[in-house]
Amino acid sequence: MKNRPRPLLDTPFWTPGMLVATGFMIAGIIVLAFRYTKGLGYTTNLSYSYPWGIWIAIDVASGVALAAGGFTTAFLAHILGKKFYKPITRPALLTAALGYTFVALGVFVDIGRSWAIWKPIIFQNHTSVLFEVGMCVMTYLTVLWIEFLPVIAERYGEKISILKSLNKGLDKFMWIFIVLGVVLSCMHQSSLGTLLLIAPTKLSSLWYTPILPLLFLTSAFAVGYPMVIVETTIATSSLKLSSEMDILSKLSRIVIILLGIYIALKLGDLIYRGKFWNIFDGTGQSNSLLIEIVFGAIVPWIMLLFDKVRNSRRLLFIASLLIVLGVLLNRINVFIVGFNPHFAKCTYYPSIGEILVTCSFVSAIFFLYRVFVTFCPVISAPKEGGRK
Amino acid sequence: MKKIIFLLTMLCLVVSNSYSSPDATTKIRKDYHPRPSTWVPKDHIKALKLAQKKYEFVKDVFKEDIILRQMRFRHLGIGIKDIKSTYMVLQSPFVNTYEDIYGPVRFMHGAHAKTLNENCVICHHYSPKDSPNKILPCRACHQDAFNPEHAGRIGLKAAYHQRCIGCHKQRQKGPIGCTGCHLKNVPDHKKLVKLPKDPTPTQVTQECLRCHKNAGQEMLTSAHWLWRGPSPYTVNHLKCTKHGKGTDVLNND
Amino acid sequence: MKHISRREFLTSIGVAGTSMFLPKDSQAWKSRAPENPFACLVDVTRCIGCRKCELACNEANNLPEPEKDFEDKTVFEEKRRPSDKAFTVVNRFFSNKKQDKEGNLLPTYVKIQCMHCQDPACASACITGALSKQPNGAVYYDVKKCIGCRYCMVACPFEIPAYEYFNPITPRVRKCTFCFERISKKGGKPACASVCPTEAITFGRRKDLLQIAKNRIKQDPGRYIDHIYGEKEVGGTCWLYISDQPMEELGFPSVPKRPIPKLTETIQSTLFTYLWSPIVLFGVLSGIMAINKHKEEGNEK
Ligand code: SF4
Ligand code: SF4
Ligand code: SF4
Numbered sequence: 001m002k003n004r005p006r007p008l009l010d011t012p013f014w015t016p017g018m019l020v021a022t023g024f025m026i027a028g029i030i031v032l033a034f035r036y037t038k039g040l041g042y043t044t045n046l047s048y049s050y051p052w053g054i055w056i057a058i059d060v061a062s063g064v065a066l067a068a069g070g071f072t073t074a075f076l077a078h079i080l081g082k083k084f085y086k087p088i089t090r091p092a093l094l095t096a097a098l099g100y101t102f103v104a105l106g107v108f109v110d111i112g113r114s115w116a117i118w119k120p121i122i123f124q125n126h127t128s129v130l131f132e133v134g135m136c137v138m139t140y141l142t143v144l145w146i147e148f149l150p151v152i153a154e155r156y157g158e159k160i161s162i163l164k165s166l167n168k169g170l171d172k173f174m175w176i177f178i179v180l181g182v183v184l185s186c187m188h189q190s191s192l193g194t195l196l197l198i199a200p201t202k203l204s205s206l207w208y209t210p211i212l213p214l215l216f217l218t219s220a221f222a223v224g225y226p227m228v229i230v231e232t233t234i235a236t237s238s239l240k241l242s243s244e245m246d247i248l249s250k251l252s253r254i255v256i257i258l259l260g261i262y263i264a265l266k267l268g269d270l271i272y273r274g275k276f277w278n279i280f281d282g283t284g285q286s287n288s289l290l291i292e293i294v295f296g297a298i299v300p301w302i303m304l305l306f307d308k309v310r311n312s313r314r315l316l317f318i319a320s321l322l323i324v325l326g327v328l329l330n331r332i333n334v335f336i337v338g339f340n341p342h343f344a345k346c347t348y349y350p351s352i353g354e355i356l357v358t359c360s361f362v363s364a365i366f367f368l369y370r371v372f373v374t375f376c377p378v379i380s381a382p383k384e385g386g387r388k
Numbered sequence: 389m390k391k392i393i394f395l396l397t398m399l400c401l402v403v404s405n406s407y408s409s410p411d412a413t414t415k416i417r418k419d420y421h422p423r424p425s426t427w428v429p430k431d432h433i434k435a436l437k438l439a440q441k442k443y444e445f446v447k448d449v450f451k452e453d454i455i456l457r458q459m460r461f462r463h464l465g466i467g468i469k470d471i472k473s474t475y476m477v478l479q480s481p482f483v484n485t486y487e488d489i490y491g492p493v494r495f496m497h498g499a500h501a502k503t504l505n506e507n508c509v510i511c512h513h514y515s516p517k518d519s520p521n522k523i524l525p526c527r528a529c530h531q532d533a534f535n536p537e538h539a540g541r542i543g544l545k546a547a548y549h550q551r552c553i554g555c556h557k558q559r560q561k562g563p564i565g566c567t568g569c570h571l572k573n574v575p576d577h578k579k580l581v582k583l584p585k586d587p588t589p590t591q592v593t594q595e596c597l598r599c600h601k602n603a604g605q606e607m608l609t610s611a612h613w614l615w616r617g618p619s620p621y622t623v624n625h626l627k628c629t630k631h632g633k634g635t636d637v638l639n640n641d
Numbered sequence: 642m643k644h645i646s647r648r649e650f651l652t653s654i655g656v657a658g659t660s661m662f663l664p665k666d667s668q669a670w671k672s673r674a675p676e677n678p679f680a681c682l683v684d685v686t687r688c689i690g691c692r693k694c695e696l697a698c699n700e701a702n703n704l705p706e707p708e709k710d711f712e713d714k715t716v717f718e719e720k721r722r723p724s725d726k727a728f729t730v731v732n733r734f735f736s737n738k739k740q741d742k743e744g745n746l747l748p749t750y751v752k753i754q755c756m757h758c759q760d761p762a763c764a765s766a767c768i769t770g771a772l773s774k775q776p777n778g779a780v781y782y783d784v785k786k787c788i789g790c791r792y793c794m795v796a797c798p799f800e801i802p803a804y805e806y807f808n809p810i811t812p813r814v815r816k817c818t819f820c821f822e823r824i825s826k827k828g829g830k831p832a833c834a835s836v837c838p839t840e841a842i843t844f845g846r847r848k849d850l851l852q853i854a855k856n857r858i859k860q861d862p863g864r865y866i867d868h869i870y871g872e873k874e875v876g877g878t879c880w881l882y883i884s885d886q887p888m889e890e891l892g893f894p895s896v897p898k899r900p901i902p903k904l905t906e907t908i909q910s911t912l913f914t915y916l917w918s919p920i921v922l923f924g925v926l927s928g929i930m931a932i933n934k935h936k937e938e939g940n941e942k
């Protein structure tokens with residue numbers, strides 16, 4: 001743990017994965033060119049009944065949820081002062097910053113009048129949940145990059161003197177941004193769930209519950225560390241670094257509690273509203289919910305109860321991945337699968353264009369993550385075998 | 389599309405000739421029954437005048453049992469003989485609340501009364517509160533629509549339409565569609581048609597099709613185009629089966 | 642170590658979560674509906690399906706020429722929805738099984754457009770307040786504020802707002818304007834109401850219209866069912882319907898009686914009035930942070 005974060009200039013940059021990512025990014029840019037010349041109707045399968053598609057469900061809603069690693073680790077390492085977890089804060093912060101950047105970008109391309117994206121700052125509607133989400137995401141995005149600034153300053157501070165002085169000035173106030181980041185996250189993570197409470201006639205009763213915001217918040221808590229585990233495992237294995245299992249398996253013990261709370265709330269809510277047995281109705285929606293609960297929450301939770309799973313790099317990765325996919329599916333369920341407009345002529349399936357753009361955003365996150373870890377001191381894990 | 393254009397070109401040739409070329413020989417049709425120079429459509433002028441007549445708005449109305457009412461009118465001897473004019477023109481500013489899409493209806497008052505067995509109360513259902521023996525025209529009580537002071541009362545246009553259409557539907561007699569009673573006010577095409585100075589026949593057709601989009605397609609499904617039968621009324625071509633426009637050499641390019 | 646983290650996590654969940662339920666009754670939600678706005682009463686039994694309202698609406702709002710003209714009755718073959726090119730459409734139903742003498746089914750025609758809800762979900766949802774409930778009853782759309790997020794479309798229980806999906810840069814949300822400009826003038830009426838030949842659309846003040854509707858139902862109980870759609874639906878709407886059959890048979894969605902924005906606005910206001918919960922959370926968290934820092938420094942010494 002004495003390793004300091006450092007740039008990884010010595011690893012090869014253009015791996016096959018990076019080439020694929022670049023390919024997707026180019027495809028995404030082409031689709032976006034059509035979106036900005038022919039319109040959303042040309043590139044997406046959106047309709048009057050389904051005004052929101054995967055750009056909102058995945059790029060935005062799931063993007064925000066999966067970037068929860070940033071504030072949950074910040075809470076652990078900075079607010080609770082657990083130095084032990086320090087090494088994972090920077091990668092988590094980077095993923096969060098990149099994640100939110102692309103959340104913002106997702107919103108930018110999805111709204112019809114992208115150039116008007118600043119308008120909510122002036123024309124505020126305080127009853128609007130989306131307004132609150134928008135403001136939080138915007139502020140949090142800024143906070144994230146401010147939090148990330150020291151990392152960049154560490155590397156380039158010598159060359160660019162403003163960066164250095166800025167960093168120095170910010171140092172005193174950094175605690176404000178760290179706390180603010182957690183507060184803002186709690187606000188909009190829950191409010192994302194409130195978003196669809198405005199559509200009681202459309203959102204299926206399998207998901208529609210007044211505590212949906214609480215479920216969103218707890219699931220964000222629950223998915224934060226698994227996301228860190230997943231991304232750390234992917235990064236360390238692809239960069240051939242030591243796996244940091246000591247930190248990760250400790251992290252996974254917290255997940256048991258957090259995920260447990262989420263599962264309890266979710267099942268309790270279904271039982272309380274008398275919808276529990278509807279999970280087994282066998283319709284597409286109930287099956288989707290069943291998968292979300294069983295494979296996305298209960299199975300990984302049981303897995304994590306075992307020491308063996310928590311200490312095995314592979315099994316821990318699988319369990320965490322299940323949780324991540326479970327939350328992803330939950331967001332898709334709430335925003336798309338469970339959304340039943342009364343007048344829909346046909347159900348919504350994303351168009352190729354939408355899928356390509358979403359893929360390109362994910363690729364871009366991978367790509368930029370790689371760029372940052374290569375050139376900035378983000379990762380502190382030593383080379384494989386280096387520490388043993 | 390090509391077909392349609394050629395076809396309608398022929399049609400429009402006639403029209404465009406009379407519009408665009410002043411020196412083209414105009415057809416002169418002899419008037420076998422010329423109208424005397426002093427003649428005026430007396431009845432119509434009377435009807436139009438009647439339509440202009442204003443009635444003071446009847447605020448309070450009186451409703452009684454419809455059969456009693458009818459009996460009372462019979463008793464008073466009110467009937468078809470009281471109808472003075474041959475027909476009425478249902479034209480009133482209260483009716484034209486939006487814009488004149490249609491011309492006014494000419495209503496055969498007497499004829500209607502006759503088919504209804506002189507049962508006036510079918511239409512004249514209410515009377516002014518203080519004079520139950522009076523029969524007033526619709527527009528005495530039904531005037532402006534949505535009058536907030538008499539919120540329950542419908543305006544004249546609705547009164548006419550509801551009564552006419554309701555009755556026609558119920559008895560399954562008489563027209564129900566708009567143009568069954570109204571003439572359509574065709575908008576002034578001089579303002580709508582946009583043509584270059586000396587248009588070719590094709591240009592004229594295209595201009596027609598600009599608005600009357602379906603007209604071309606409809607023509608292709610009409611007998612005018614599709615006709616493959618004999619032409620018994622066509623002198624010298626009785627047996628000829630090639631007189632549908634679709635088979636006509638002239639247009640069938 | 643683990644214990645503290647557990648407890649602290651529960652605290653933060655508690656703060657954000659439970660506060661949602663706490664002051665619910667202390668800050669009861671209040672409707673912001675205008676007292677007696679303009680409204681329209683559609684009497685479905687009077688509508689003859691002439692589509693003049695569509696024509697008038699098209700002219701009044703400068704909408705593009707329709708594909709099939711307004712005389713064309715073949716449009717009734719499918720159920721249409723309002724769109725960016727038509728703010729109101731008339732649909733035909735044969736749901737009441739009434740027949741004429743010859744046994745032909747009698748059609749029922751229903752005009753649909755924005756209901757101009759008293760507590761509109763769309764306006765509550767709109768991120769910039771581009772949609773807003775006006776004192777005169779209209780739910781007005783201000784394109785200058787719109788960012789095109791389409792949350793109004795998600796929110797509207799009647800699925801009314803349409804969108805110019807094929808406009809890449811400046812798409813607008815499109816819906817019935819209640820002829821805002823026209824009715825703002827004294828004596829002005831919505832185009833559709835003034836063109837309608839049979840007064841199937843009655844324009845007036847909402848309270849008067851409710852009274853008229855009740856009278857009509859009372860006077861002719863055989864003609865109507867005893868229900869005014871829009872009196873209570875979604876907390877009340879400015880477009881009211883009376884009919885000879887439940888409106889759900891005529892392609893209307895069944896909607897709850899409570900105002901749609903009530904739940905979300907209650908959650909938002911209990912949580913975020915004066916930003917109290919974020920501020921409390923901020924205080925608690927920075928407190929914890931300070932304590933831990935202090936401890937740490939102590940340890941180091
Ligand atoms: S104008 Fe009136 S009668 Fe005609 S379709 Fe519209 S609502 Fe019905
Ligand atoms: S019907 Fe829909 S669009 Fe119209 S006011 Fe109500 S919520 Fe808004
Ligand atoms: S009120 Fe105006 S905008 Fe609304 S449907 Fe009627 S004519 Fe159209």
